[in-house]
Amino acid sequence: MRIAVLGCGRIGRMHAANLLRHADTSLATVYDIHEPSAQEVASAMGVAAAGAPEEVFAAADVDAVLVATATETHADYIEMAVAAGKPVLCEKPIDLDLARVNRCAETIAGSDIPVQIGFNRRFDPGHRSAREAVAKGEIGDLHQVIITSRDPEMPPRAYYEVAGGLLRDMTIHDFDLARYMLGDEPVEVLAVADRLIDPALMSELDDHDTAMIILRTADGKQCHINNSRTAAYGYDQRVELMGTRGMVVSDNRRRHELRQYSAAETEGAAPYLYFFIERYQEAFMAEIGAFVTSIKAGTPPEVGFEDGRRALILAEAAYRSIKERRAVRVEEIQ
Ligand SMILES: NC(=O)c1ccc[n+]([C@@H]2O[C@H](COP(=O)([O-])OP(=O)(O)OC[C@H]3O[C@@H](n4cnc5c(N)ncnc54)[C@H](O)[C@@H]3O)[C@@H](O)[C@H]2O)c1
Structure with missing residues (x-):
């Protein structure tokens, strides 16, 4: 399974390396709003960095997405992943605001796209x-x-x-x-x-x-x-x-x-x-x-x-x- 990582900070780097090591996965691409972080992780892992999140969600060769960005972005990225039909593994917490989490739940309700939360x-x-x-x-x-x-x-x-x-x-x-x-x-x-x-x-x-x-x-x-x-x-x-x-x-x-x-x-x-x-x-x-x-x-x-x-x-x-x-x-x- 080809999985893209969004967020190339502390835990995103770890997840990217784990996806390379895992027998069932490969690293499709990485994206970070801070471009040097994305470039650094991409070159260390031997993949090309994406230039925008929309590119990741539209890519036919991305089977699923792992969200390891700053917390405030998680709910948006879950909604984008589900809308694009990409299964998503998102780091905890979904958001800091329960009202935002509830809105996200309403937005993705009825979809059967898997959403897993990173309670490792x-x-x-x-x-x-x-x-x-x-x-x-x-x-x-x-x-x-x-x-x-x-x-x-x-x-x-x-x-x-x-x-x-x-x-x-x-x-x-x-x-x-x-x-x-x-x-x-x-x-x-x-x-x-x-x-x-x-x-x-x-x-x-x-x-x-x-x-x-x-x-x-x-x-x-x-x-x-x-x-x-x-x-x-x-x-x-x-x-x-x-x-x-x-x-x-x-x-x-x-x-x-x-x-x-x-x-x-x-x-x-x-x-x-x-x-x-x-x-x-x-x-x-x-x-x-x-x-x-x-x-x-x-x-x-x-x-x-x-x-x-x-x-x-x-x-x-x-x-x-x-x-x-x-x-x-x-x-x-x-
Ligand atoms: N499961 C765990 O044990 C565990 C441990 C640490 C962190 N986390 C969670 O993982 C998330 C990231 O934590 P971290 O310690 O790696 O933080 P970090 O600050 O090291 O990394 C976050 C990265 O997200 C990037 N980013 C911010 N906004 C973005 C956007 N809109 N699009 C793309 N990239 C964006 C930043 O540039 C940064 O590189 C947090 O939500 C945190 O709660 C979970």
Whole structure:
């Protein structure tokens, strides 16, 4: 399958390289509004850069499109892809504004063109095995989900200026993972968020760097998400599921599993893989595989547009909870 990449920034470059490596895909072309970025990635990957997005959507030799541009462009590009009949894998979030996401949903309603949203963590082998253990009944009835998601270090100021806030940008992954792990819709959200790492910058931008969120389903299953924009010990990505017959844990990843023992330490180990590109490498490849499979089989993507919309609704509920200092029913947002 010949897939074009829109957006040649941090994650667009990674996706372009992954499409070249993946057995089922090739890189058709790349486009970025910043032409030097597109040219750099195109020449590194051995393809020709497109001069305009319309060129990509009109090209007969482009089977599908992967959108990795700045967030504010995602909804427009999803609409353009669907109008052109090109399946689209779009990075999260769909948009920062729920009203815009709803308009996009209306625009593409009725089309059977696959739209997959880039919630890559669902495809992590450890996280997926945890969910499968629940589905097979291996831990009995699921009662609690604990998701720890902490970044290794603060991104630069310019990142925060466009990211849209901790919960819409970063926790959005965890809201999706919560729904996936719970196998059910949260109906209630209680959140606290603070400015512990860089209070001056976070106050100036009205953002947060540290958060804890609790979600409840209608039948009382609980999920706790904890986020931090920095962790001194590295990228911390763990999921714990507790049920009536046991517990499963999907743990952090290291470069290798060597353990060192001395008078000063026991079980000394290599640091965690640095960040999402390294930690979720297999997940990003599997995400592409799932996209291709759904296109070929004519089945809906495993992570579709509605999943992206639902995750944003949970983010909005959490923001209301923070602002009004109370538990918020998800239906208040819908
Ligand atoms: N799934 C994940 O774990 C993950 C990780 C990082 C980023 N993301 C998402 O991916 C997107 C890109 O993030 P990034 O870190 O690569 O950002 P980035 O700033 O490094 O790259 C964005 C690129 O988009 C280009 N761009 C902006 N407007 C455009 C337009 N109209 N048409 C074409 N290109 C345009 C910019 O020139 C830039 O090269 C964001 O939405 C972000 O939320 C997802």
